[in-house]
Structure formats: C-alpha cells, structure tokens
Amino acid sequence: MAKIKKLLALILSICVICTVSVMSVSAANADDDNDTSASSTITVHYYCEEGTPTIYYWNSLPKNISTEYPGVKMTSEGNNYYKYTFNDVTKINMMFVTNGKQSAELTRNTGEWWYKNKRWSSKNPEDMQDFDRVDMREDTIYFVITTRFYDGDTGNDVHCWDDSQANNPDSDPAWRGDFKGLIDKLDYIKALGFSAIWITPVVTNASGYDYHGYHAMDFSTVDVRYESDGATYQDLIDAAHEKGIKIVQDIVVNHSGNFGEATLAPMFTKEYDSIQDLASVDCMKVIEGSDFAKTFPNYDDLEPKYQYAARLNIMKDTKELDSGNHDTENNYHHFKDLSWESPTVQTGQIAGDCVDINTENPTVAEYLNNVYNNYINMGVDAFRLDTEKHVSRLTLNQYYFPSWLKTGGKNFFIFGEVCTRVSEFWNHNIPAISAPFYTWAESDSQYINSFTNDQASNIDLTLKHYDSNASTANQPTSDNVYLDGLKYHTPDYSKANGTSVIDFPMHWNFSNASNAFTRACEEDPYYNDSSWNVTYVDSHDYGPDMDSRYDGGTQSWAENLDVLFTFRGIPCLYYGSELEFQKGVPMDVGPNAPLATTGRAYFGDYLEGDVTATDFGTYTNASGAVASTLEAPLAVHIQQLNQIRRAVPALQKGQYTRSKTYVDGNMAFVRRYTQGATDSLACVTISGGATFKNLPNGKYIDAVTGDVKYVTDGTLTVSSVGKANMRVYVCCADGFTGIDGQIGTNGTYLK
Numbered sequence: 001m002a003k004i005k006k007l008l009a010l011i012l013s014i015c016v017i018c019t020v021s022v023m024s025v026s027a028a029n030a031d032d033d034n035d036t037s038a039s040s041t042i043t044v045h046y047y048c049e050e051g052t053p054t055i056y057y058w059n060s061l062p063k064n065i066s067t068e069y070p071g072v073k074m075t076s077e078g079n080n081y082y083k084y085t086f087n088d089v090t091k092i093n094m095m096f097v098t099n100g101k102q103s104a105e106l107t108r109n110t111g112e113w114w115y116k117n118k119r120w121s122s123k124n125p126e127d128m129q130d131f132d133r134v135d136m137r138e139d140t141i142y143f144v145i146t147t148r149f150y151d152g153d154t155g156n157d158v159h160c161w162d163d164s165q166a167n168n169p170d171s172d173p174a175w176r177g178d179f180k181g182l183i184d185k186l187d188y189i190k191a192l193g194f195s196a197i198w199i200t201p202v203v204t205n206a207s208g209y210d211y212h213g214y215h216a217m218d219f220s221t222v223d224v225r226y227e228s229d230g231a232t233y234q235d236l237i238d239a240a241h242e243k244g245i246k247i248v249q250d251i252v253v254n255h256s257g258n259f260g261e262a263t264l265a266p267m268f269t270k271e272y273d274s275i276q277d278l279a280s281v282d283c284m285k286v287i288e289g290s291d292f293a294k295t296f297p298n299y300d301d302l303e304p305k306y307q308y309a310a311r312l313n314i315m316k317d318t319k320e321l322d323s324g325n326h327d328t329e330n331n332y333h334h335f336k337d338l339s340w341e342s343p344t345v346q347t348g349q350i351a352g353d354c355v356d357i358n359t360e361n362p363t364v365a366e367y368l369n370n371v372y373n374n375y376i377n378m379g380v381d382a383f384r385l386d387t388e389k390h391v392s393r394l395t396l397n398q399y400y401f402p403s404w405l406k407t408g409g410k411n412f413f414i415f416g417e418v419c420t421r422v423s424e425f426w427n428h429n430i431p432a433i434s435a436p437f438y439t440w441a442e443s444d445s446q447y448i449n450s451f452t453n454d455q456a457s458n459i460d461l462t463l464k465h466y467d468s469n470a471s472t473a474n475q476p477t478s479d480n481v482y483l484d485g486l487k488y489h490t491p492d493y494s495k496a497n498g499t500s501v502i503d504f505p506m507h508w509n510f511s512n513a514s515n516a517f518t519r520a521c522e523e524d525p526y527y528n529d530s531s532w533n534v535t536y537v538d539s540h541d542y543g544p545d546m547d548s549r550y551d552g553g554t555q556s557w558a559e560n561l562d563v564l565f566t567f568r569g570i571p572c573l574y575y576g577s578e579l580e581f582q583k584g585v586p587m588d589v590g591p592n593a594p595l596a597t598t599g600r601a602y603f604g605d606y607l608e609g610d611v612t613a614t615d616f617g618t619y620t621n622a623s624g625a626v627a628s629t630l631e632a633p634l635a636v637h638i639q640q641l642n643q644i645r646r647a648v649p650a651l652q653k654g655q656y657t658r659s660k661t662y663v664d665g666n667m668a669f670v671r672r673y674t675q676g677a678t679d680s681l682a683c684v685t686i687s688g689g690a691t692f693k694n695l696p697n698g699k700y701i702d703a704v705t706g707d708v709k710y711v712t713d714g715t716l717t718v719s720s721v722g723k724a725n726m727r728v729y730v731c732c733a734d735g736f737t738g739i740d741g742q743i744g745t746n747g748t749y750l751k
Helices: 002-026 179-184 186-192 233-242 275-279 291-295 304-316 362-378 393-408 455-468 504-508 513-526 554-566 625-630 633-647 649-653
Strands: 041-047 054-061 075-078 081-087 091-098 106-109 111-116 119-121 141-144 196-199 203-205 216-222 246-251 268-270 284-286 382-385 413-416 570-574 610-615 618-623 655-657 667-675 678-686 690-692 698-702 708-711 716-718 726-731
Touching: 041 091, 041 106, 054 081, 106 111, 119 233, 119 362, 179 186, 179 233, 186 610, 186 618, 186 625, 186 633, 216 362, 233 246, 233 362, 246 362, 291 304, 362 393, 393 413, 393 455, 504 513, 513 554, 513 667, 554 570, 554 633, 554 678, 554 726, 570 633, 610 625, 618 625, 625 633, 633 649, 649 667, 649 678, 667 690, 678 690, 678 716, 716 726
Parallel strands: 041 111, 141 196, 141 570, 196 246, 246 382, 382 413
Antiparallel strands: 041 081, 054 091, 075 081, 091 106, 111 119, 203 216, 268 284, 610 618, 655 667, 667 678, 678 726, 690 716, 698 708, 698 726
8 A cells, every 4th residue: 555655646746746846846945944933834843753754745735836755854853853844835735754654644734733643733742741631530521513513713614415405594504613613612611610522523524414423424534624724623632631621522433424435435535626615415526436436327317316325335235226246345234124122223224324334344443443543642532432322332342442442541431322212221121232231341251352354253243242132131230339338449340341321311311300310320230330421411312301402491400410410420511501502492303494493503602702711610701692601590500510520529430329328318319439548528419408327427518508517426417408409518527538618609509
C-alpha cells in the first residue's frame, strides 16, 4: 500500500509541477520564519523520534504549491521537534515521511500547529499538561446533538437532502450547530456544572437525513459540515480540556449508512465546490472502476427504490438486482431477516439507513479499532457505543473493548446503548440483549479468546453464545455497588469487562422518581457495578416509556434530578431539559415534520449572549438570552445539584445501603466511599423524611441547607421535606471527609 501511495504521490507531484513549477520552487521555504503570524501563513511543528523527517505537500489554497515525494527536509528545533513554514497559503495537504515511513494524509489551515502522537494541537504540547482521564464517576454529562445545539458558524449551515420533505426552512437547516458553536458555549455548559459533553457521531455521513451522525460513509474522517477555520474536532477537544471538560464521542460499529463506507464498501465520493453543494444528493458520485460502477453503470437512471436496492446488492450481496458475487470479503452481514427478540437482532439490518456491519470479521474489527483508536489518541475521553445490543457481547469482549481500553488507559470510559423498551430489567426475559448482561466479561472457557480468522465460524459462535445466555437463571450477580454493613469494601472487578451501559431500565421507569428509584434498586445485583451506569430521564430517542420528551412537570423534573445526582450512577442531561425544552413533543419523526416541532429542535436561541464560568456550577458576566436560561428554575436546581455532587465523594463513587438496619424512608439511602485519605459518608432522603440508624457519632452537615446535627446515639432523624426537596447530611466527624456548610444557592425546589 505504501508503494502505491508513493507512486501516486509521485505522479501527482509531476502533474502539478508541470503546471506550476515556478510556484513550487519559491512559494515555501523550510527555513523561512518571516511573518509566521500573517493570516496567509501555516507553520507546522512535527514531533519525531526516528530521525529527520521530510514533509511532502500538495493541493494548497489559494494558490497551489507542491513538492516531489518524499518532500523536503524539516528544520530541527531540538527535543525531537521539526518545523516547516508555508507562506502565502491558507490551506494545504501534507504528509510526514521518516525513513520511508509515512504519516497519515493531513490537512491544516492558517495558523501555527503542533503534531505529536497522531494528534494536532494549536498549542505546544510541551507547554500543556496532559488532560487527566480520571474516574468518570466524578463527572456529570451534558448530551447534545451537535447540529441542533448552537450555530457558531453560519457558513457551514447545510440542508439535508430530505430537508424539503421535512419542511425545514432555510432559517433552520438540519445541519446547523457545529464545533465552533460548542466551543463558543463551553462556558454555558460549565456554568450549569457539567464536566463532560457527550456529542453525537463526528464521522463523515451520507443519507437523506444524516444530521445526527449515525449514517457513516467514512468512519476515519470527520464530517466537514461540523468544522470551521479554527474549529476542527481537535480544536474542540483541546478547548474543552482547557476548561476541564471531557469529550464523550458517540461511536457506531454495528452499521454504516447505505451509501457504502470508504473502506468497507467504497461506492461513492462526495464532490462539491462549496459546502452548500452537499445539500443535494447530486454531490454523490459513483467511484469509477468500483464493483458498484461496473455492476450498475446505469445507476443514475434508476428509480430511487432501485438505486437503494442496487446499493444493498453490493454491500450485502443480496442478489436482488444482480446475481454476481459481491462483498466477497464479508465486510457486512448478509442475513436478510431480523427479529427483535432473537439472535438475528445482532446480525440483521435494523433500519434502511443502518446496514449491518460484519463485526465478527477480524479484518473489519482491525479497521474499526484503528479508526476509533485514532480518535482516542486525539484526546477523546470516553465512548458512548451506539446500538450495543445489536452486537454480540462476545464480539465486543473479543475484538473491540480490549483494543480501546488498551489505547485509552485504565480510566478511559466506555458505556453502551442496550436499548430495552420495557419496564423490566431483563429484556423480554432474555439476558443476552439486556443492559446488565453487557457489563460482564466472558466466564465460560469455550468463549474466552475463542474467535478465529474465519468470520463465519465466529458468527456461529455468537449464536451459540446467545442461546447459552437465554435464561436468567445462570446469570452472575455482584455486591460491588453495596456497602458491607456501613463499610465501603474494595470492588471485585475480576469478572467485569471494563465497560458500562446506559441504565435503560431506570430511564424507562422515570415517569416518576419513585418508580425509577425502585427499578434501579431491583436491578442492581445483576450489573457488575451499577455505580458506573450512565443515568438519564430522556435522550434524543426516547422519554420514559414514551417516544417524546418528558412532560411530567417542573417539580417532577426536579425530583427526578435529585435521584440522578445523588443515587448511584453518572448523571446525564439531554440538551434543553434545563428549560423543559420541547416538553411533550415527539422526539424523532425522521423527515416527516420540521425539526422545530420535535425533541431535536434547535436550542441556540436560548444561548445567545455571553457568560463566563468561574467554576463548575458558578459563573459571572451573563448577558442576553443565556442569562435568562441560567436563571430558570431547573437550571438553578441543576447548578446546585452539580456543586453538591462534586463536593461529596460518596455521591460520586460511593457504595450504598438501604438496609432497614441503617435506613427507614422511601427514597432514602446511605452512601460511603473510602479510599486513601478520603472517607466520605452521606445520608440522603428525597421528597420525604427518614431515620438513619447505627451511624458513626459526630457532626453532620446538610449540603442543601447547611443545617448541623450532632449524632450521639447513632441515629439521625430528618423531618419530612416536600416533593423535589431533599437532605444530604454529610458526616463531618473526626476522620471523615466533610463539608463546611451549605453548598450552592437554593432555588425553587431545594430549600
């Protein structure tokens, strides 16, 4: 492959040199350090330990400069850094070559850039501390659909092909929010108190309605519709880290879109002069010489339904329009049927725009792992795995989780979407497609390191694995989330797979806080450790037991949030819920109604203005609409909840007890976390009174009000509080990690 690239590069450079030879000689100078701050200058610094690299470059703007492969030598700066400056250009493609070894093909815009460990930075990495990937239970997560959050750059606003069908007006194209908008509003998210942002998939997409990012066309590249000058994906990661905020990247391995995928099924490229050209399907051009082009030379003349059939014919070898052999490498599953409560849910196609990838194919796994490990190396702190239920746990444990966790390190966090639209925690009584199931490692010897290079036998093994986990009777249990009496004990993770899940059973029961709390307590033994579960009331797909945004009322919202922020798990809030944004409206209707009428409406109008976050949950200088948003009752409630949770380690990582030996009360519990010099204990009661018994004696302070109680006989009694109010009495006795008084400012519900 490297030889082919060298040959192509040489041919390209010869062609360019023939037409712009004078320009190629004089337009850039490796030793030219003059005017590096000019708006038409690009300076790159490359970290290389293998010797002096050369830089090969081509296709620059506004004028085209290039060099012959392998390029020109870079100038040593010391400490293994090498420098090169391009003058009079605003964008250029490049590749670093060292001892015949090539970097990826890279692109930079105007500015000064550092490239180290496959990661770009706008600042010298040696002047920056590595962002600490700590235990994600210390964080709370704000979830956004990037294109629907805030529009930082109107120049990259683009309609989807199906926007006209949806009646999305020019004032609200589906591709609207962007990375610049996220960067601009990091202070807003921090002012609410959130320390992590979950963003929808960033990869290049292609479908009639792909604004959400789940219809990949190229997993290895970032969709240009998100980015702007100075606001690339790397810029977003770096900007978030500078504010102490983590990036959770939504990823997909289960499927791609139906226009193929650049490596797994190359059928199309996107061709456009301006980004707005992507608003038409005409930008999709069949790749000349591809299997697709040879099989369907008249593709452009086919009716849309036959065009779709043609694409699947190639991707899945359906034989529907052509009986030849296609996808001979089995990059996609070729199964035709899907039943939701059977093994075919993990091998069949879940939707027309979600063509099922053969995740059991080792070549496919290697490609996807390389792709996603590159994003980890960019600095991404966690993955949210989309459609996890539709991939066998065996496959994930064998091929994917070990690779990502090795690259990301011990505190890299992965949580999956095991979508179970039922009130019970066992999905139709089938463990193999239920949320708790996906937190465990394989324990049966026949499944440990069992995959081979034969994808077909691997698939057969996943079917056997499904059947062997068809009964709830043989599922493991754990006490990792529970206190031992009132003592914290070291969790046993020997049987864990190192990942977590969204707590779908709890989410589905959030019609009210009591139901969700009860379900969570019932399901907890079946997770390896539910303190790692990501918990939310609603998301971009569903509200509790419904397909619309939560509409239970502001007080009920506040009560739900009390549970999320104090009970086990990592709280997550879907954008706009701080205002009950779009409450009661359908969450997602596809291109059958304007986005403005759905739970995925544009939120940016509420974020206009400025705010400066001084810490998580505190801010100054708020003006405009964003000031009013931050002053809304639920927003104020969230700010205080975030501050309380950050101040009390027991509420982040503590085990809990509801044993009658220690607690009498409805939504009441004790949590404790002990590690090193930290010993944090909190007594929590929500929407009611409680009696806590057999406690350590000493001083207790309520984080909500600052009230002080002295326990002398092991008993702490809390009078009844109203709905959505709560008490969090933190043990401040000698030897415990206490607090000084009330944390945050009371609002409408905490008082």
